[in-house]
Amino acid sequence: MESRPELSLCDLRPEHAELRSALETAFRRVLDRGDFILGREVGGFEEAFAAYCGASHGVAVANGTDALALTLQALGVGPGDEVVVPAFTFVATGTAVFQAGAKPVLADVDPVSLCLSPAAFQAARTPRSKAAIPVHLFGHPADWDGLAKAAAGLPLLEDACQAHGARWKGRRAGSLGVAAAFSFYPTKNLGALGDGGAVTTSDAALASRVRQLRNCGRTTQYDHPVRGLNSRLDTLQAALLLEKLPHLDAWNARRRAAAERYRQALAGIEELRLPQALPGTEPVWHQFVVRVRRRDELAAALKAQGIATGVHYPKPLHLQGAFAELGHGPGDFPVSEAASAEALSLPMFPSLREQDVARVAEAIRSFYTVRQTAGRA
Numbered sequence: 541m542e543s544r545p546e547l548s549l550c551d552l553r554p555e556h557a558e559l560r561s562a563l564e565t566a567f568r569r570v571l572d573r574g575d576f577i578l579g580r581e582v583g584g585f586e587e588a589f590a591a592y593c594g595a596s597h598g599v600a601v602a603n604g605t606d607a608l609a610l611t612l613q614a615l616g617v618g619p620g621d622e623v624v625v626p627a628f629t630f631v632a633t634g635t636a637v638f639q640a641g642a643k644p645v646l647a648d649v650d651p652v653s654l655c656l657s658p659a660a661f662q663a664a665r666t667p668r669s670k671a672a673i674p675v676h677l678f679g680h681p682a683d684w685d686g687l688a689k690a691a692a693g694l695p696l697l698e699d700a701c702q703a704h705g706a707r708w709k710g711r712r713a714g715s716l717g718v719a720a721a722f723s724f725y726p727t728k729n730l731g732a733l734g735d736g737g738a739v740t741t742s743d744a745a746l747a748s749r750v751r752q753l754r755n756c757g758r759t760t761q762y763d764h765p766v767r768g769l770n771s772r773l774d775t776l777q778a779a780l781l782l783e784k785l786p787h788l789d790a791w792n793a794r795r796r797a798a799a800e801r802y803r804q805a806l807a808g809i810e811e812l813r814l815p816q817a818l819p820g821t822e823p824v825w826h827q828f829v830v831r832v833r834r835r836d837e838l839a840a841a842l843k844a845q846g847i848a849t850g851v852h853y854p855k856p857l858h859l860q861g862a863f864a865e866l867g868h869g870p871g872d873f874p875v876s877e878a879a880s881a882e883a884l885s886l887p888m889f890p891s892l893r894e895q896d897v898a899r900v901a902e903a904i905r906s907f908y909t910v911r912q913t914a915g916r917a
């Protein structure tokens with residue numbers, strides 16, 4: 541049998557090929573000018589990205605983890621304080637709380653959206669809670685009405701690292717909470733050609749504190765009234781992101797079309813649960829995560845056919861060594877644990893073609909047919 545080309549989990553080469561000359565021009569412009577740190581494009585990108593998100597201010601930082609930690613610090617969160625975070629997310633949502641000197645308090649996620657459950661958040665908060673970080677996981681907005689109600693005034697910091705452009709009741713991720721943290725890790729819906737991050741907020745004072753903290757805590761070149769980080773976004777990355785930002789909506793629309801194709805092609809497979817867009821949400825499908833039993837067997841079968849998959853995330857936060865001091869164990873967050881056992885990310889990127897989706901669906905169907913037939917024999 542003729543072997544087919546490998547299908548990646550995420551392949552952004554076609555987008556980069558389309559933009560190659562614009563990216564090269566931006567690179568040359570920064571190289572010629574030489575303002576590599578906090579140069580012209582940093583401010584330009586901050587303004588453009590905040591406007592895109594529907595927020596008044598943007599502060600570009602070195603990565604999404606720092607965007608979270610610096611915002612917590614700017615909110616006055618520190619030692620002795622608690623911050624509620626979902627148990628099922630990328631590890632940085634929780635480690636950023638430690639980075640700010642506070643203690644993460646874990647809460648379980650909603651079984652459908654896999655985002656922080658408002659009821660679990662309500663139950664986890666204590667008088668020491670100073671903030672919560674709902675995650676728009678896989679590009680699906682968290683239930684903002686439910687979370688805002690449970691927050692009852694507690695600041696909500698959006699972890700929008702996977703949700704550039706997603707909407708909740710018409711409002712974009714990045715404009716829902718007191719502030720939002722974004723990552724521009726290369727594979728994100730809006731990715732730099734290296735690490736990058738940003739904070740968006742409509743609170744001018746908060747933006748200015750984050751701006752100070754990301755630049756070594758300085759007010760002038762040699763005045764450092766507070767301890768900050770060196771967490772600046774390179775001018776070069778800002779220049780590249782400025783070239784990419786105008787394409788984000790079109791790329792997200794292509795992800796949505798691919799998600800719709802998956803939905804049709806995978807309909808009716810009993811063993812497989814498809815991700816759903818909850819009413820009022822417009823997800824941006826950073827990942828297309830199905831839930832299956834015997835996940836690892838299916839992943840191996842797809843791999844044998846040249847189809848890459850991913851597992852986001854194989855271990856919830858409470859079972860990671862980094863969170864051992866919280867004293868949790870298996871069984872503490874059952875929805876997160878079930879998601880970790882069942883989640884399988886299928887190939888998802890803007891240039892994923894109709895025939896790629898059909899190929900994945902056919903491979904999944906044949907996996908289940910073969911198993912059923914074998915079961916009957």
Ligand SMILES: Cc1ncc(COP(=O)(O)O)c(C=O)c1O
Pocket residue numbers: 603604605606629630632633675699701702722723724725735736737
């Ligand atoms: C949900 C979530 N939070 C935080 C981060 C951290 O972002 P970064 O890798 O840019 O530090 C990421 C990115 O990987 C993420 O997906």
